[in-house]
Amino acid sequence: MxxxxxxxxxxxxxxxxxxxxxxxxxxxxxxxxxxxxxxxSAASGAGKKSPIDVVNGAEKGTLKNPFDWKDPEIVKEGHKIYMGLSCNGCHGGGGGGGMCPPLTNETWVYGGDDDTLFRLIVLGSKDLQAAGYARKGQEGVVGPMPPYKDIVDDSDRIWKAVAWIRSVWGGRKEKITW
Ligand code: HEC
Structure with a gap:
């Protein structure tokens, strides 16, 4: 035994x-x-990921907003973030522009898809162009968009701000690519 x-x-x-x-x-x-x-998660931008990691971890054109811009809670939060990051200082509190291009009209400088807007906000105009994104649209005001990569450490915050931008956009429905 x-x-x-x-x-x-x-x-x-x-x-x-x-x-x-x-x-x-x-x-x-x-x-x-x-x-x-x-x-x-880099592709979707979901989770607490640094925005620059999300940008560097996904192929050009593949980033998608994981948040629903038709959800009023997300939109509300997105506007708080937008104001908190002083985006309004250049684009106006309602996104209608001012010193800088409006976010509400049909013209998009580099394109209006999620991927392009996220990268523009994270990288700024200069690095976005260096990454191969060219200006295609002409807004009344032309200037460089500053990078937010060192200011925002959570990609969700940028996505929520983008969701808010969608909610105030005033273009024609058939122009929506997001
Ligand atoms: C110092 C002024 C300034 C600040 C602050 C700023 N932007 Fe911009 N933004 C610009 C300029 C100038 C452009 C046009 C860039 C270009 O033509 O290269 C731009 C472009 C954009 C675009 C594309 C608009 C279009 O018509 O294609 C979006 C979206 C955007 N900004 C969002 C934001 C968000 C979100 C924030 C805050 C996190 C922000 N911006 C903060 C100056 C600013």
């Missing part, structure tokens, strides 16, 4: 040793999975 027990212990020790060995190789795919998760 006793020797049987020892045999079991030995078997358990061996198999746990084997498990340690196995868990090593099982560890290897884990970081890959994590990287996949990170890529997925």
């Amino acid at each position: 006793r020797s049987h027990f020892l045999t079991l212990m030995l078997a358990a020790a061996i198999s746990s040793g084997a498990l340690v060995g196995a868990s090593h190789s099982a560890d290897e795919p884990a970081p890959a999975e994590k990287a996949e998760d990170a890529a997925a």
Whole structure:
């Protein structure tokens, strides 16, 4: 009985040793999975991710706002963020422009899709152009948009501000690409 027990212990020790060995190789795919998760959340911009990581972690044209701009709570929060980041100092409290281009009209300087707006806000005009995004639209006022990459550490805040911008946009429905 006793020797049987020892045999079991030995078997358990061996198999746990084997498990340690196995868990090593099982560890290897884990970081890959994590990287996949990170890529997925970078693509959607979901979660507390630094905006610059989101920008650098996703291919051009692939970023999508994870928030619903038709949700009044998100829009309300987005406007608070917009005001809190002093975007209104240049674009006006309602987004109608002033010193800087309006966010409410049909003209988009680089394009109006989520990807372009997110990158423009994070990188600013200069780095956005360096990343291969060209000016296509001409607004009445031309100037550089400052980068927010060192000011905002949570990409969700930028996405919510973008959701608010969608809510005040006054263009024709058929022009909506987001
Ligand atoms: C110092 C002034 C300034 C501030 C502050 C500023 N912007 Fe801008 N923004 C600009 C200028 C100038 C442009 C046009 C950029 C260009 O032509 O390259 C612009 C462009 C944009 C555009 C694209 C508009 C279009 O018609 O294509 C969006 C969207 C935008 N800004 C959002 C924001 C948000 C959100 C914030 C706050 C987080 C912000 N801006 C803060 C000056 C500013």
